Amino acid sequence: xxxxxxxxxxxxxxxxxxxxxxxxxxxxxxxxxxxxxxxxxxxxxxxxxxxxxxxxxxxxxxxxxxxxxxxxxxxxxxxxxxxxxxxxxxxxxxxxxxxxxxxxxxxxxxxxxxxxxxxxxxxxxxxxxxxxxxxxxxxxxxxxxxxxxxxxxxxxxxxxxxxxxxxxxxxxxxxxxxxxxxxxxxxxxxxxxxxxxxxxxxxxxxxxxxxxxxxxxxxxxxxxxxxxxxxxxxxxxxxxxxxxx
Amino acid sequence: xxxxxxxxxxxxxxxxxxxxxxxxxxxxxxxxxxxxxxxxxxxxxxxxxxxxxxxxxxxxxxxxxxxxxxxxxxxxxxxxxxxxxxxxxxxxxxxxxxxxxxxxxxxxxxxxxxxxxxxxxxxxxxxxxxxxxxxxxxxxxxxxxxxxxxxxxxxxxxxxxxxxxxxxxxxxxxxxxxxxxxxxxxxxxxxxxxxxxxxxxxxxxxxxxxxxxxxxxxxxxxxxxxxxxxxxxxxxxxxxxxxxx
DNA sequence: TAAGGACAGTGACGGTCCATAACCAACACG
DNA sequence: CGTGTTGGTTATGGACCGTCACTGTCCTTA
Numbered sequence: 248x249x250x251x252x253x254x255x256x257x258x259x260x261x262x263x264x265x266x267x268x269x270x271x272x273x274x275x276x277x278x279x280x281x282x283x284x285x286x287x288x289x290x291x292x293x294x295x296x297x298x299x300x301x302x303x304x305x306x307x308x309x310x311x312x313x314x315x316x317x318x319x320x321x322x323x324x325x326x327x328x329x330x331x332x333x334x335x336x337x338x339x340x341x342x343x344x345x346x347x348x349x350x351x352x353x354x355x356x357x358x359x360x361x362x363x364x365x366x367x368x369x370x371x372x373x374x375x376x377x378x379x380x381x382x383x384x385x386x387x388x389x390x391x392x393x394x395x396x397x398x399x400x401x402x403x404x405x406x407x408x409x410x411x412x413x414x415x416x417x418x419x420x421x422x423x424x425x426x427x428x429x430x431x432x433x434x435x436x437x438x439x440x441x442x443x444x445x446x447x448x449x450x451x452x453x454x455x456x457x458x459x460x461x462x463x464x465x466x467x468x469x470x471x472x473x474x475x476x477x478x479x480x481x482x483x484x485x486x487x488x489x490x491x492x
Numbered sequence: 493x494x495x496x497x498x499x500x501x502x503x504x505x506x507x508x509x510x511x512x513x514x515x516x517x518x519x520x521x522x523x524x525x526x527x528x529x530x531x532x533x534x535x536x537x538x539x540x541x542x543x544x545x546x547x548x549x550x551x552x553x554x555x556x557x558x559x560x561x562x563x564x565x566x567x568x569x570x571x572x573x574x575x576x577x578x579x580x581x582x583x584x585x586x587x588x589x590x591x592x593x594x595x596x597x598x599x600x601x602x603x604x605x606x607x608x609x610x611x612x613x614x615x616x617x618x619x620x621x622x623x624x625x626x627x628x629x630x631x632x633x634x635x636x637x638x639x640x641x642x643x644x645x646x647x648x649x650x651x652x653x654x655x656x657x658x659x660x661x662x663x664x665x666x667x668x669x670x671x672x673x674x675x676x677x678x679x680x681x682x683x684x685x686x687x688x689x690x691x692x693x694x695x696x697x698x699x700x701x702x703x704x705x706x707x708x709x710x711x712x713x714x715x716x717x718x719x720x721x722x723x724x725x726x727x728x729x730x731x732x733x734x735x736x737x
Numbered sequence: 738t739a740a741g742g743a744c745a746g747t748g749a750c751g752g753t754c755c756a757t758a759a760c761c762a763a764c765a766c767g
Numbered sequence: 768c769g770t771g772t773t774g775g776t777t778a779t780g781g782a783c784c785g786t787c788a789c790t791g792t793c794c795t796t797a
Contacts, residue, residue, distance in 0.1 A: 258744075258794075265745090282614060288783065300746050302785070362612035367603055368701055369527060384702075408653075409721050413713030419706050441690070441718050448693020456613055457629075461664050468658030473686050476654050480721055500765060503773070510774090533754065544756080545775055553755070740797085747790075754783085761776070767769095 277359040317383040324387030340485040354454040405482035407438035438481035522604040562628040569632030585730040599699040650727035652683035683726035
């Protein structure tokens with residue numbers, strides 16, 4: 248199993264294609280019945296094979312889920328990055344808004360995938376610890392923190408609304424700064440997390456139907472206001488302003 | 493089934509007790525294996541009866557889940573209300589902080605229950621539409637909005653940071669004001685939802701382990717800062733300040 | 738080119754879990 | 768004291784996960 252043999256490139260490609268088809272079918276089924284549960288029997292039926300055949304590619308249902316989670320992280324990261332990079336470099340606020348909107352849209356379009364990534368971790372496929380999901384998560388979320396890094400290196404990051412930072416959090420911020428490559432002030436680091444949590448909260452509530460009592464336009468408006476508030480509070484330039492004196 | 497017979501009060505009490513025991517056992521098991529999944533067999537085993545006996549009390553696994561969700565909402569609402577009311581009336585900011593902390597603590601202590609209430613709705617037990625879960629949800633969340641109503645009637649609600657309100661959202665706000673009994677300005681209504689989303693986002697991320705890389709003290713600090721920011725942005729008096737001129 | 742091996746896939750099977758059906762004991766009530 | 772309701776049992780069916788033994792096919796290599 249999981250032979251390291253490297254085999255022939257021919258087989259390798261076919262195998263990769265099949266793995267991809269399985270994951271695709273799983274996502275499709277999840278989308279259809281609106282659940283994270285996937286039945287091997289259904290996947291097999293869709294693919295025109297028998298259930299046991301799937302075990303050639305995934306040792307376990309959990310292993311398939313792990314792969315799907317990693318994929319979902321990557322997909323989220325890619326969506327955010329694409330939307331963000333579609334806005335000119337200098338419009339930092341616009342880039343943040345675009346990234347946030349992508350985050351939201353990705354979640355509402357596919358609540359199952361969102362739940363897969365940000366839902367209650369089921370013991371079993373969270374275990375790997377430093378596994379592919381953890382790495383994928385880091386990659387995806389770095390797409391958001393990159394905005395703050397950008398703003399920082401351009402000298403456009405202002406003081407956030409909340410300036411007091413607890414020493415413990417300051418310590419964490421310093422630790423993370425090593426990963427980011429740039430020294431973001433602890434207060435802005437804190438604000439960055441606030442912004443993420445705020446964005447995530449709105450997204451999560453909406454994706455799971457807790458804003459269904461609102462008209463779609465109202466939801467849109469609320470979202471924009473929420474994201475703008477987060478940016479404002481985080482010291483992120485909102486409009487395309489000149490750098491502060 | 494679900495006889496309307498009313499029967500003898502003796503039997504009624506016994507039945508209610510059993511139903512409660514079932515739900516309690518289910519919660520216990522959920523807590524133990526950290527999942528929302530509950531096996532009827534396990535519940536029965538814990539209770540010392542056989543699985544089919546449970547069907548005397550719940551027609552379905554979904555029905556049990558529905559009951560658990562409603563209970564969870566009520567529990568959350570009770571926790572929030574208790575924590576909030578433990579702080580003197582005049583300290584509005586303190587009441588908000590206490591309520592938010594209760595929301596957070598409730599979620600982190602029992603992520604399964606939190607996920608039950610705020611997770612991906614599984615088609616089946618979300619259907620009722622105006623069912624017990626919807627009502628329970630309204631009750632629970634009104635514990636949060638009550639803070640804004642309090643602040644409003646005491647004339648302590650200031651202008652929020654974001655003042656522009658989209659007409660669509662304004663319309664929604666007016667609709668909800670009828671439920672609240674007090675006319676909260678649309679801009680503050682919007683800010684209230686921002687505060688909830690912000691609180692919920694932090695809570696959700698933490699409960700599902702996405703803040704595990706932070707030290708507990710750092711998380712605590714981040715939370716307080718987040719909630720203070722939300723209050724500040726919402727025009728809610730933070731410290732026990734005198735009413736504004 | 739022929740033999741050996743790796744790999745994809747199948748059918749049969751065991752275990753677990755949800756749910757129903759048929760049956761039995763106990764209790765309330767006329 | 769009989770009768771019907773209620774709470775419980777055993778037996779059973781069906782769905783699904785995962786394993787096993789086996790077959791066919793393609794690749795590799797001598």
